[in-house]
Amino acid sequence: MLTTLLLRVSPRRAGAVVERNVLVHRRGWVVLASGFFEPLLYLLSLGIGLGALVGRVPFAGESVAYPVFLAPAMLAVQAMNAALTETTFNVFGKLKYMRLYDAVLATPVTPLELALGEIGWCLARSGLYSGAFLGLMALLGLTPSGWAILAWPAAVLIGFAFAALGMALTTFLRSWQDFDYVMIIMMVMFMFAGTFTPLGAYPAWARPLVELTPLYHGVTITRGLSLGHLDLAMLGHAAYLVGCCILGLWVAARRLGRLLQP
Amino acid sequence: MTAAIAAPGRGALHVFAYHLIGYRRTWWGTAFSSFLLPLIYLAGIGLGVGGYVDRGHQLGVDYLSFLAPGVLAATGLSIAIDESMYRVYSQFAWDRTYEGMLNTPLRIVDIVLGQLAFVVFRALVAVTVFLLVMAAFGTVHSGWAVGVLPTAMLLALACAAPTFAFTATQHTDSSFAVLTRFVVIPVQLFSGVFFPIAQLPAGVRVLAWLSPLWHGVEVCRSLTLGTPRWWPVLGHLGYLALWAAVGLVLAHRAFRRRLVV
Amino acid sequence: MRMIGCVSPPSAGSLHILGLDAATHGPAIRSRLGVVPQQDSLDVELSLAENLTVYARYFGIPRQVARDRAAELLKFVQLADRADSKVEPLSGGMKRRLTIARALVNEPDLVLLDEPTTGLDPQARHLVWERLYRLKQRGVTLVLTTHYMDEAEQLCDRLVVMDAGRIVAEGSPSQLIARYSSREVVELRFGLDDLAGPAGAELVKALEPLADRIEALPDRLLLYTDDGDAATAAVAARSIEPTSVLVRRSTLEDVFLHLTGRTLVD
Structure with missing residues (x-):
């Protein structure tokens, strides 16, 4: 069903939705820049400051310095945060308060084109962050392997997965109060999705829960690439993220249609 | 009419009560930022990363005991600042509650003091709950620990009052996101909450000394670990009191400018 | 309106806009x-x-x-x-x-x-x-x-009066006025007490022969007639004394109120 819908999408109209966002953010560069700084600050504080106390942590049979271990995770977190804030907070504002989508859907633009446009913008934005962050990691000497360059497209995939899931989630939110739940989800993933510690450090009962989070799969990919530990399991992790993209898009397009065209 | 304001402070009390009534309805909505978020930090960093830190024995105490009072102080700060941005702004710009208050015998000083008292109260509730959780985790090592409650209140006031002043000068809500990301988060990350500021490069360390949070963290940590030394503690508290006092003056002036002139 | 805009699907029946079916040609119509x-x-x-x-x-x-x-x-x-x-x-x-x-x-x-x-x-x-x-x-x-x-x-140019989702009248403004109202209206204003209860009913009865139709409001009586001045003179002749008298042309408002009733619909 999604594929037949996708075939009818006009890239030009979805592109117009992206254009609108570009236009708005040409002026709001401070907000854009802050999305880049936040994970950098976490990296400097927890990776390097706290990292000095942590020393080395085990990874794939050897031990790596904590900042090297943490940096690729922050890359994944950044992709998640950028995607989720854009598709939850910003999209919700446009949906409920600015009535922007009512106006957009009075034109030939369809709900799916609208969703794809918003996600496309979100990816462009998070791709920009990821690229800059990855460059910074390399500068700081936190990318031991040349494979790290592939962490960029990986970060974009992570962004896509969370953008699609975020769009879907937003269609279920009722008021700003509900954003507390979004924040909880983001925070719990940030803290417990294998970002700060290897999976082995979690108690056995918690590990399957950790493995359920999309962020865990994202972190595993970026960390493996950054440290040069490639294996076939990575394809599985990537497949999980692709699954999230499809599920999110499908739900988002259906629900947006139902919300805006009752 | 004059009877209502005859006793100074009575007006502020009414304003405090007004915010308290609102809180009765919305406290559940704030439960996440007040109670859950600090716990997530404590568990995620303290238990997770803490295991690796403790192997190094560099701190002299277990990492959880080191981290917990830091997170406690940081919670006081973040609640204080959160409550002083959008909530205050909306009362100027959207709900116009302040205008309504000024149509009664209330004075500017009542509005400012009453709401600041409420912010401090919010911080106190959160910090008290957190202290109990700390005790359950076995990270409270001394009876001095109750001293963190008034310390966190002073810290909250020291952060809230200048933020009130800042908010009163704003005519759009766009600068709050910037303030959060470029001031609040860096302050929380580099004020000795997660690691001793001795680890910081000398230039950044000076900035940490300026931040009220570092002073709050130092006092709270020495109290829960049971190692307070009086002169440094008094110095830290004095610094916080200075922030609070200057903040109050600025907030009062900014409110007057916004509402009266 | 949302249905014509092809934003909401038709609730019943079929809808063609600019010769296209609204159910299948949404983007093309929009x-x-x-x-x-x-x-x-x-x-x-x-x-x-x-x-x-x-x-x-x-x-x-x-x-x-x-x-x-x-x-x-x-x-x-x-x-x-x-x-x-x-x-x-x-x-x-x-x-x-x-x-x-x-x-x-x-x-x-x-x-x-x-x-x-x-x-x-x-x-x-x-x-x-x-x-x-x-x-x-x-x-x-x-x-x-x-x-x-x-x-x-x-x-x-053409206007449709809707009441509770149904079309009750249709035509140009002047047609509608001609069809559903008289040319002129005489508004007689009275004290609230004069129009209340049996006294009010009696008043309406007394005036009935003077107009095509009478509308009784709590504070006014509206006399629909083709000659307002003649009706006013006739009222005076019967020594009925309203607090004020106003003769005006009939408007669409009169048509609308006549067609949809005066009861307040919320």
């Missing part, structure tokens, strides 16, 4: 429509000109064309000097005019206006009416809903 919703849905993060160009892009209109049209339309709605300002500081009337300009950006064959002047002050309303009248002169079809009978009288 590309030829201009919509002025009841509540402004302007993009507050963009300037006036950008509101128009971005909206044009949703129709797939090339950038340069969009820019030219935006400039031209801003001039048409008399907002050219505010092109680079943001939406928020605009007055209600300006926002309405911008919304109307936005609805024209795709050069639509049909413009839907949902209560276009609700909430505007008299000057702003007249400016909007004047612009809409110009559009009509250019041959653009306007479909508008309104609660203001003077607005309908000003703008409409």
Whole structure:
């Protein structure tokens, strides 16, 4: 069903939705820049400051310095945060308060084109962050392997997965109060999705829960690439993220249609 | 009419009560930022990363005991600042509650003091709950620990009052996101909450000394670990009191400018 | 309105707009429509000109064309000097005019206006009416809903009165007045006590022969007649003394109230 819908999408109209966002953010560069700084600050504080106390942590049979271990995770977190804030907070504002989508859907633009446009913008934005962050990691000497360059497209995939899931989630939110739940989800993933510690450090009962989070799969990919530990399991992790993209898009397009065209 | 304001402070009390009534309805909505978020930090960093830190024995105490009072102080700060941005702004710009208050015998000083008292109260509730959780985790090592409650209140006031002043000068809500990301988060990350500021490069360390949070963290940590030394503690508290006092003056002036002139 | 705009599916029956089936040709129909919703849905993060160009892009209109049209339309709605300002500081009337300009950006064959002047002050309303009248002169079809009978009288060639979702009358304003009302109306104002209870009923009865129809309100009696002055003289002759007398021409408002009743519908 999604594929037949996708075939009818006009890239030009979805592109117009992206254009609108570009236009708005040409002026709001401070907000854009802050999305880049936040994970950098976490990296400097927890990776390097706290990292000095942590020393080395085990990874794939050897031990790596904590900042090297943490940096690729922050890359994944950044992709998640950028995607989720854009598709939850910003999209919700446009949906409920600015009535922007009512106006957009009075034109030939369809709900799916609208969703794809918003996600496309979100990816462009998070791709920009990821690229800059990855460059910074390399500068700081936190990318031991040349494979790290592939962490960029990986970060974009992570962004896509969370953008699609975020769009879907937003269609279920009722008021700003509900954003507390979004924040909880983001925070719990940030803290417990294998970002700060290897999976082995979690108690056995918690590990399957950790493995359920999309962020865990994202972190595993970026960390493996950054440290040069490639294996076939990575394809599985990537497949999980692709699954999230499809599920999110499908739900988002259906629900947006139902919300805006009752 | 004059009877209502005859006793100074009575007006502020009414304003405090007004915010308290609102809180009765919305406290559940704030439960996440007040109670859950600090716990997530404590568990995620303290238990997770803490295991690796403790192997190094560099701190002299277990990492959880080191981290917990830091997170406690940081919670006081973040609640204080959160409550002083959008909530205050909306009362100027959207709900116009302040205008309504000024149509009664209330004075500017009542509005400012009453709401600041409420912010401090919010911080106190959160910090008290957190202290109990700390005790359950076995990270409270001394009876001095109750001293963190008034310390966190002073810290909250020291952060809230200048933020009130800042908010009163704003005519759009766009600068709050910037303030959060470029001031609040860096302050929380580099004020000795997660690691001793001795680890910081000398230039950044000076900035940490300026931040009220570092002073709050130092006092709270020495109290829960049971190692307070009086002169440094008094110095830290004095610094916080200075922030609070200057903040109050600025907030009062900014409110007057916004509402009266 | 949402159904005609092809935003909501038809609730029952079939709906054809511009010769296309609304159920299957949504995007194709929407590309030829201009919509002025009841509540402004302007993009507050963009300037006036950008509101128009971005909206044009949703129709797939090339950038340069969009820019030219935006400039031209801003001039048409008399907002050219505010092109680079943001939406928020605009007055209600300006926002309405911008919304109307936005609805024209795709050069639509049909413009839907949902209560276009609700909430505007008299000057702003007249400016909007004047612009809409110009559009009509250019041959653009306007479909508008309104609660203001003077607005309908000003703008409409053909008008449909709806009550509780059903059409109760249809025609040009003058036809409707001729069909459902008299030429003139005499408004007799009385004290509230005079019209209450049996005294009021008696009064109505006494006046009945003087008019085609009488409408009794709590404070007034409306006499529908073709000759208001004659009716006024007849009232005086019967030594009935209202506190004030007003003779006026019948309006669409009288038609509307006659057709849909005076009971307050919320």
